[in-house]
Amino acid sequence: MRLASLVRLISLLLLVAFIAMPQAFAFAFEPLVTPGAPAIYNQGSLFSLTLQHLRTVCLATIASTILAVSLGIFVTRPSGGEFLPLSRSLVNIGQTFPPIAVLAIAVPLVGFGEKPTFIALFLYGLLPIFENTLTGLTQVPTQAMEAARGMGMNTWQRLSQVELPLAFPVILAGIRLSVIISLGTATIGSTVAAKGLGEVIIAGLQSNNIAFVLQGGLVVALLAVLIHDGLGLIERAAARKLGRFVDEVS
Amino acid sequence: MIEIEHLTKRYGTNVVVDDVSFTVEEGTLTVIVGTSGAGKSTLLRMINRLVEPSAGRVFIDGEDTRAIPEDELRHRIGYVIQGYGLFPHRDVAANIATVPRLLGWERRKIAQRVDELLDLFQLDPAEFAHKFPHELSGGQQQRVGVARALAARPSLLLMDEPFGALDAVIRSKAQDDLLAIQRRLGTTIVLVTHDMNEAFHLGDRIAVMDQARLLQHATPAEMLMHPADDFVERLVGTAERPFRLLSLAKVQDAIEPGEAMGEPVAISDSLHDALSRLMWTGRDALPVADARGVILGKVSVGGILQHGRPLP
Amino acid sequence: MVPPRPALSLDHLGCVIAILIGVALFAAPFATYRATRIASGDSRLLIEALPIAMGAVVALVALTIAVGAALMRDPLGRLGSAVIGLAVLLPSLGLSAGYLTPADNTFARVSPSVGFWLLALSFSLLAIDALARMRLGPYGRIAALLVGLIALALLLFSGIWDDLSILKEYRTRSDTFWREARQHLFLAFGSMAAACAVGIPLGIAGHRLKTLRTALLQGLGIVQTIPSIALFGLLMAPLGAIAASVPLAAALGIKGIGAAPAFIALFLYALFPIVANTIAGLSQVPAAAVDAARGMGMSARQKLVQVEMPLAFPVILAGIRIVLVQNLGLATVAALIGGGGFGTFVFQGIGQTAIDLVLLGAIPTVILSFAASIVLDALVELAKGALA
Numbered sequence: 001m002r003l004a005s006l007v008r009l010i011s012l013l014l015l016v017a018f019i020a021m022p023q024a025f026a027f028a029f030e031p032l033v034t035p036g037a038p039a040i041y042n043q044g045s046l047f048s049l050t051l052q053h054l055r056t057v058c059l060a061t062i063a064s065t066i067l068a069v070s071l072g073i074f075v076t077r078p079s080g081g082e083f084l085p086l087s088r089s090l091v092n093i094g095q096t097f098p099p100i101a102v103l104a105i106a107v108p109l110v111g112f113g114e115k116p117t118f119i120a121l122f123l124y125g126l127l128p129i130f131e132n133t134l135t136g137l138t139q140v141p142t143q144a145m146e147a148a149r150g151m152g153m154n155t156w157q158r159l160s161q162v163e164l165p166l167a168f169p170v171i172l173a174g175i176r177l178s179v180i181i182s183l184g185t186a187t188i189g190s191t192v193a194a195k196g197l198g199e200v201i202i203a204g205l206q207s208n209n210i211a212f213v214l215q216g217g218l219v220v221a222l223l224a225v226l227i228h229d230g231l232g233l234i235e236r237a238a239a240r241k242l243g244r245f246v247d248e249v250s
Numbered sequence: 251m252i253e254i255e256h257l258t259k260r261y262g263t264n265v266v267v268d269d270v271s272f273t274v275e276e277g278t279l280t281v282i283v284g285t286s287g288a289g290k291s292t293l294l295r296m297i298n299r300l301v302e303p304s305a306g307r308v309f310i311d312g313e314d315t316r317a318i319p320e321d322e323l324r325h326r327i328g329y330v331i332q333g334y335g336l337f338p339h340r341d342v343a344a345n346i347a348t349v350p351r352l353l354g355w356e357r358r359k360i361a362q363r364v365d366e367l368l369d370l371f372q373l374d375p376a377e378f379a380h381k382f383p384h385e386l387s388g389g390q391q392q393r394v395g396v397a398r399a400l401a402a403r404p405s406l407l408l409m410d411e412p413f414g415a416l417d418a419v420i421r422s423k424a425q426d427d428l429l430a431i432q433r434r435l436g437t438t439i440v441l442v443t444h445d446m447n448e449a450f451h452l453g454d455r456i457a458v459m460d461q462a463r464l465l466q467h468a469t470p471a472e473m474l475m476h477p478a479d480d481f482v483e484r485l486v487g488t489a490e491r492p493f494r495l496l497s498l499a500k501v502q503d504a505i506e507p508g509e510a511m512g513e514p515v516a517i518s519d520s521l522h523d524a525l526s527r528l529m530w531t532g533r534d535a536l537p538v539a540d541a542r543g544v545i546l547g548k549v550s551v552g553g554i555l556q557h558g559r560p561l562p
Numbered sequence: 563m564v565p566p567r568p569a570l571s572l573d574h575l576g577c578v579i580a581i582l583i584g585v586a587l588f589a590a591p592f593a594t595y596r597a598t599r600i601a602s603g604d605s606r607l608l609i610e611a612l613p614i615a616m617g618a619v620v621a622l623v624a625l626t627i628a629v630g631a632a633l634m635r636d637p638l639g640r641l642g643s644a645v646i647g648l649a650v651l652l653p654s655l656g657l658s659a660g661y662l663t664p665a666d667n668t669f670a671r672v673s674p675s676v677g678f679w680l681l682a683l684s685f686s687l688l689a690i691d692a693l694a695r696m697r698l699g700p701y702g703r704i705a706a707l708l709v710g711l712i713a714l715a716l717l718l719f720s721g722i723w724d725d726l727s728i729l730k731e732y733r734t735r736s737d738t739f740w741r742e743a744r745q746h747l748f749l750a751f752g753s754m755a756a757a758c759a760v761g762i763p764l765g766i767a768g769h770r771l772k773t774l775r776t777a778l779l780q781g782l783g784i785v786q787t788i789p790s791i792a793l794f795g796l797l798m799a800p801l802g803a804i805a806a807s808v809p810l811a812a813a814l815g816i817k818g819i820g821a822a823p824a825f826i827a828l829f830l831y832a833l834f835p836i837v838a839n840t841i842a843g844l845s846q847v848p849a850a851a852v853d854a855a856r857g858m859g860m861s862a863r864q865k866l867v868q869v870e871m872p873l874a875f876p877v878i879l880a881g882i883r884i885v886l887v888q889n890l891g892l893a894t895v896a897a898l899i900g901g902g903g904f905g906t907f908v909f910q911g912i913g914q915t916a917i918d919l920v921l922l923g924a925i926p927t928v929i930l931s932f933a934a935s936i937v938l939d940a941l942v943e944l945a946k947g948a949l950a
Contacts, residue, residue: 101891104923107917214795218792
């Protein structure tokens with residue numbers, strides 16, 4: 001456990017150091033480039049690209065979380081029950097759409113830039129969160145719900161004090177999955193001119209500069225691993241409190 | 251006092267509870283017993299309106315429950331189910347505090363009440379208050395479940411198979427504890443079970459249900475001696491009847507003047523216990539002592555056996 | 563137990579679908595007309611997009627279905643009306659293309675617009691809802707998929723859609739289309755097969771050795787979190803280095819850019835579900851069965867082949883399902899590093915702002931993953947059923 005924390009800390013420090021002063025790491029990338037070509041991405045600041053990347057992902061995830069959780073709550077209420085079978089099938093079908101297809105289809109509708117990326121992240125991010133909200137809410141123990149009713153909790157109290165807290169770790173797992181997918185999709189978003197770390201990779205591909213590709217890839221990969229890991233820690237803490245066993249890896 | 255008047259529940263053409271009426275006196279424990287599917291849980295759940303009756307009414311201390319908003323009614327009635335339904339995301343203290351919190355009690359008053367209940371149920375507050383349900387044994391969970399139901403000092407407690415998830419040894423201890431707490435707090439309890447032994451052990455009165463109907467509502471002794479029909483008689487268990495009667499009677503009822511040799515039996519013991527002592531020691535009679543150990547007389551096999559048959 | 567509904571009541575879902583149909587018919591353009599393939603589009607409402615009689619038929623059918631959807635809950639009726647709706651709508655799109663394209667004009671493009679998509683969505687929702695409520699068995703689902711695919715093939719081969727923009731895009735690159743299709747399938751299925759060949763033995767080893775299990779699952783789990791394009795990028799560097807220093811590797815076609823890094827990346831992504839599901843499948847084999855096998859004197863190998871693997875099979879198959887759907891989608895990204903596949907059209911289309919070209923790449927991908935998920939889900943269910 002202590003070793004894991006140490007690895008986490010070192011990765012985080014490395015990441016921050018690299019995006020803050022990439023030139024200091026130039027020596028590591030020089031062997032990869034043809035002489036004369038820049039070893040470190042020089043068409044913008046890695047730091048601001050990282051922030052923009054995170055901002056897009058964060059906004060899109062917040063938007064998908066709000067909508068997906070609300071929808072999940074709605075279809076599990078008696079009044080929304082008629083939508084439940086359809087929404088389940090839609091989620092299953094939706095997940096067979098590759099994120100790139102969603103992104104590509106959004107471009108003609110809203111033009112290039114941040115918008116199609118945001119839409120793709122938002123739409124694709126909905127699926128895992130909605131699915132997990134459904135799972136979380138439907139697996140609340142019936143006895144706990146019966147007890148809650150028996151103690152005179154009204155519908156809202158049951159939802160906010162029993163159902164949502166019990167579903168929380170599962171919903172969080174959905175959000176984590178959604179964030180990871182979004183981080184990757186946002187990278188591809190740079191092919192439609194969204195600001196983000198994908199720019200670095202694409203610039204590398206276009207100018208045949210493997211050092212750029214590697215830098216962009218490394219930063220995105222580290223970000224993804226760290227965020228996945230961090231959200232996983234919160235999730236496990238939440239689940240442990242409920243006495244649920246959570247697989248240490250997934 | 252709870253008055254149940256002509257309670258009926260129908261789902262479509264299916265009658266689950268059919269015109270049931272009886273009264274539960276203040277401070278007594280009534281057991282509703284019957285086979286599964288007899289309608290006993292539905293009857294219980296109509297008292298706190300978790301199930302809306304199709305017909306009939308329930309009065310609590312003279313007040314028609316239909317006149318009270320559902321949630322408010324349930325705040326006033328304790329409810330314990332099989333498996334207890336403890337909230338896995340809340341620690342023991344927060345679980346017990348559920349209804350007081352819904353009622354908006356002051357924080358300090360809630361904390362005080364929680365400690366009081368943990369003490370009452372022999373759970374050390376320092377050790378248990380901040381444990382989560384999954385960290386408790388089955389017996390501890392059961393006690394927390396009952397403590398939670400009693401938190402807002404309800405005058406009525408409804409229990410649906412509250413001991414169903416416990417193994418035999420812990421179950422009889424939990425039953426004794428419930429009786430002790432009930433005597434102490436004077437809470438009126440209505441308890442549902444399918445276990446006839448539990449019914450005789452706990453009930454001041456027993457209501458037998460079968461196929462949606464109430465067959466008999468009587469004290470245990472009455473039920474043993476005058477079962478309403480064949481079904482009740484079979485449920486009571488013909489072979490068990492004398493022993494059940496002996497369990498209900500105390501040594502006090504069979505005490506005779508005179509002296510006997512051997513270890514004295516306590517005057518508050520049941521005749522069932524006294525008889526087993528007599529048989530085990532191979533004696534015809536044993537002395538009877540009160541709580542202070544003063545010998546009051548004797549109890550004999552012949553005297554006890556007279557209590558194991560219906561009075562002429 | 564549920565109180566009977568009044569004979570005439572509105573279905574909530576049906577109402578939403580009816581509103582969608584209404585919007586599609588009256589407030590949204592049915593088709594888009596472009597003078598050239600990248601010119602900006604010109605919207606045409608349903609009445610403008612089709613000859614009057616044909617337009618009226620489509621509108622009438624759609625309205626009838628809208629009313630029916632709001633009032634009728636019977637799944638069979640819903641499915642029937644959805645099928646009729648699609649049977650009228652889909653060919654009418656082709657007729658519209660022929661109607662809107664001026665004679666002998668080879669530059670003009672007609673593509674479906676919001677109204678068409680909404681109508682198609684509404685009918686599909688109706689059909690999906692009905693199918694979900696009918697709870698078809700595995701064979702039923704595969705049959706439904708086959709019927710859909712055959713209908714699609716008929717539409718394509720009948721020539722009724724030939725005037726549509728997307729098919730014009732296809733005709734100008736029909737050779738490359740099938741080449742990229744083969745490449746896409748090679749990437750997706752090839753890397754899956756490689757992952758099975760490596761992952762199942764690894765999973766068996768991981769099931770036996772706890773230390774290996776933890777290391778495997780954690781290491782592969784980290785790989786899973788790395789975004790695809792980043793992983794492609796990370797693989798390019800070492801492969802490029804190998805190609806530069808090992809002539810044989812270069813001769814075999816291993817390069818920093820191209821199919822090799824894409825194939826390896828897909829393979830790495832695929833390992834986690836295969837290994838994890840093999841381990842999960844083996845660990846849920848009932849201890850009693852393993853005990854009985856040992857009691858009967860089976861060797862370790864016999865026990866594995868005759869008892870453990872057959873019992874773990876449905877779970878492993880579920881892992882393969884995850885991998886296949888994931889790979890079919892991810893293979894699209896391979897085009898970005900020159901790996902080919904349907905992504906080639908998607909990225910070309912994005913580059914040229916030609917939506918029809920994007921769709922030419924995206925639609926086959928979606929159909930492939932959709933079909934793969936239905937078939938494999940059905941197979942998983944059959945495999946489970948065979949054990950139950």
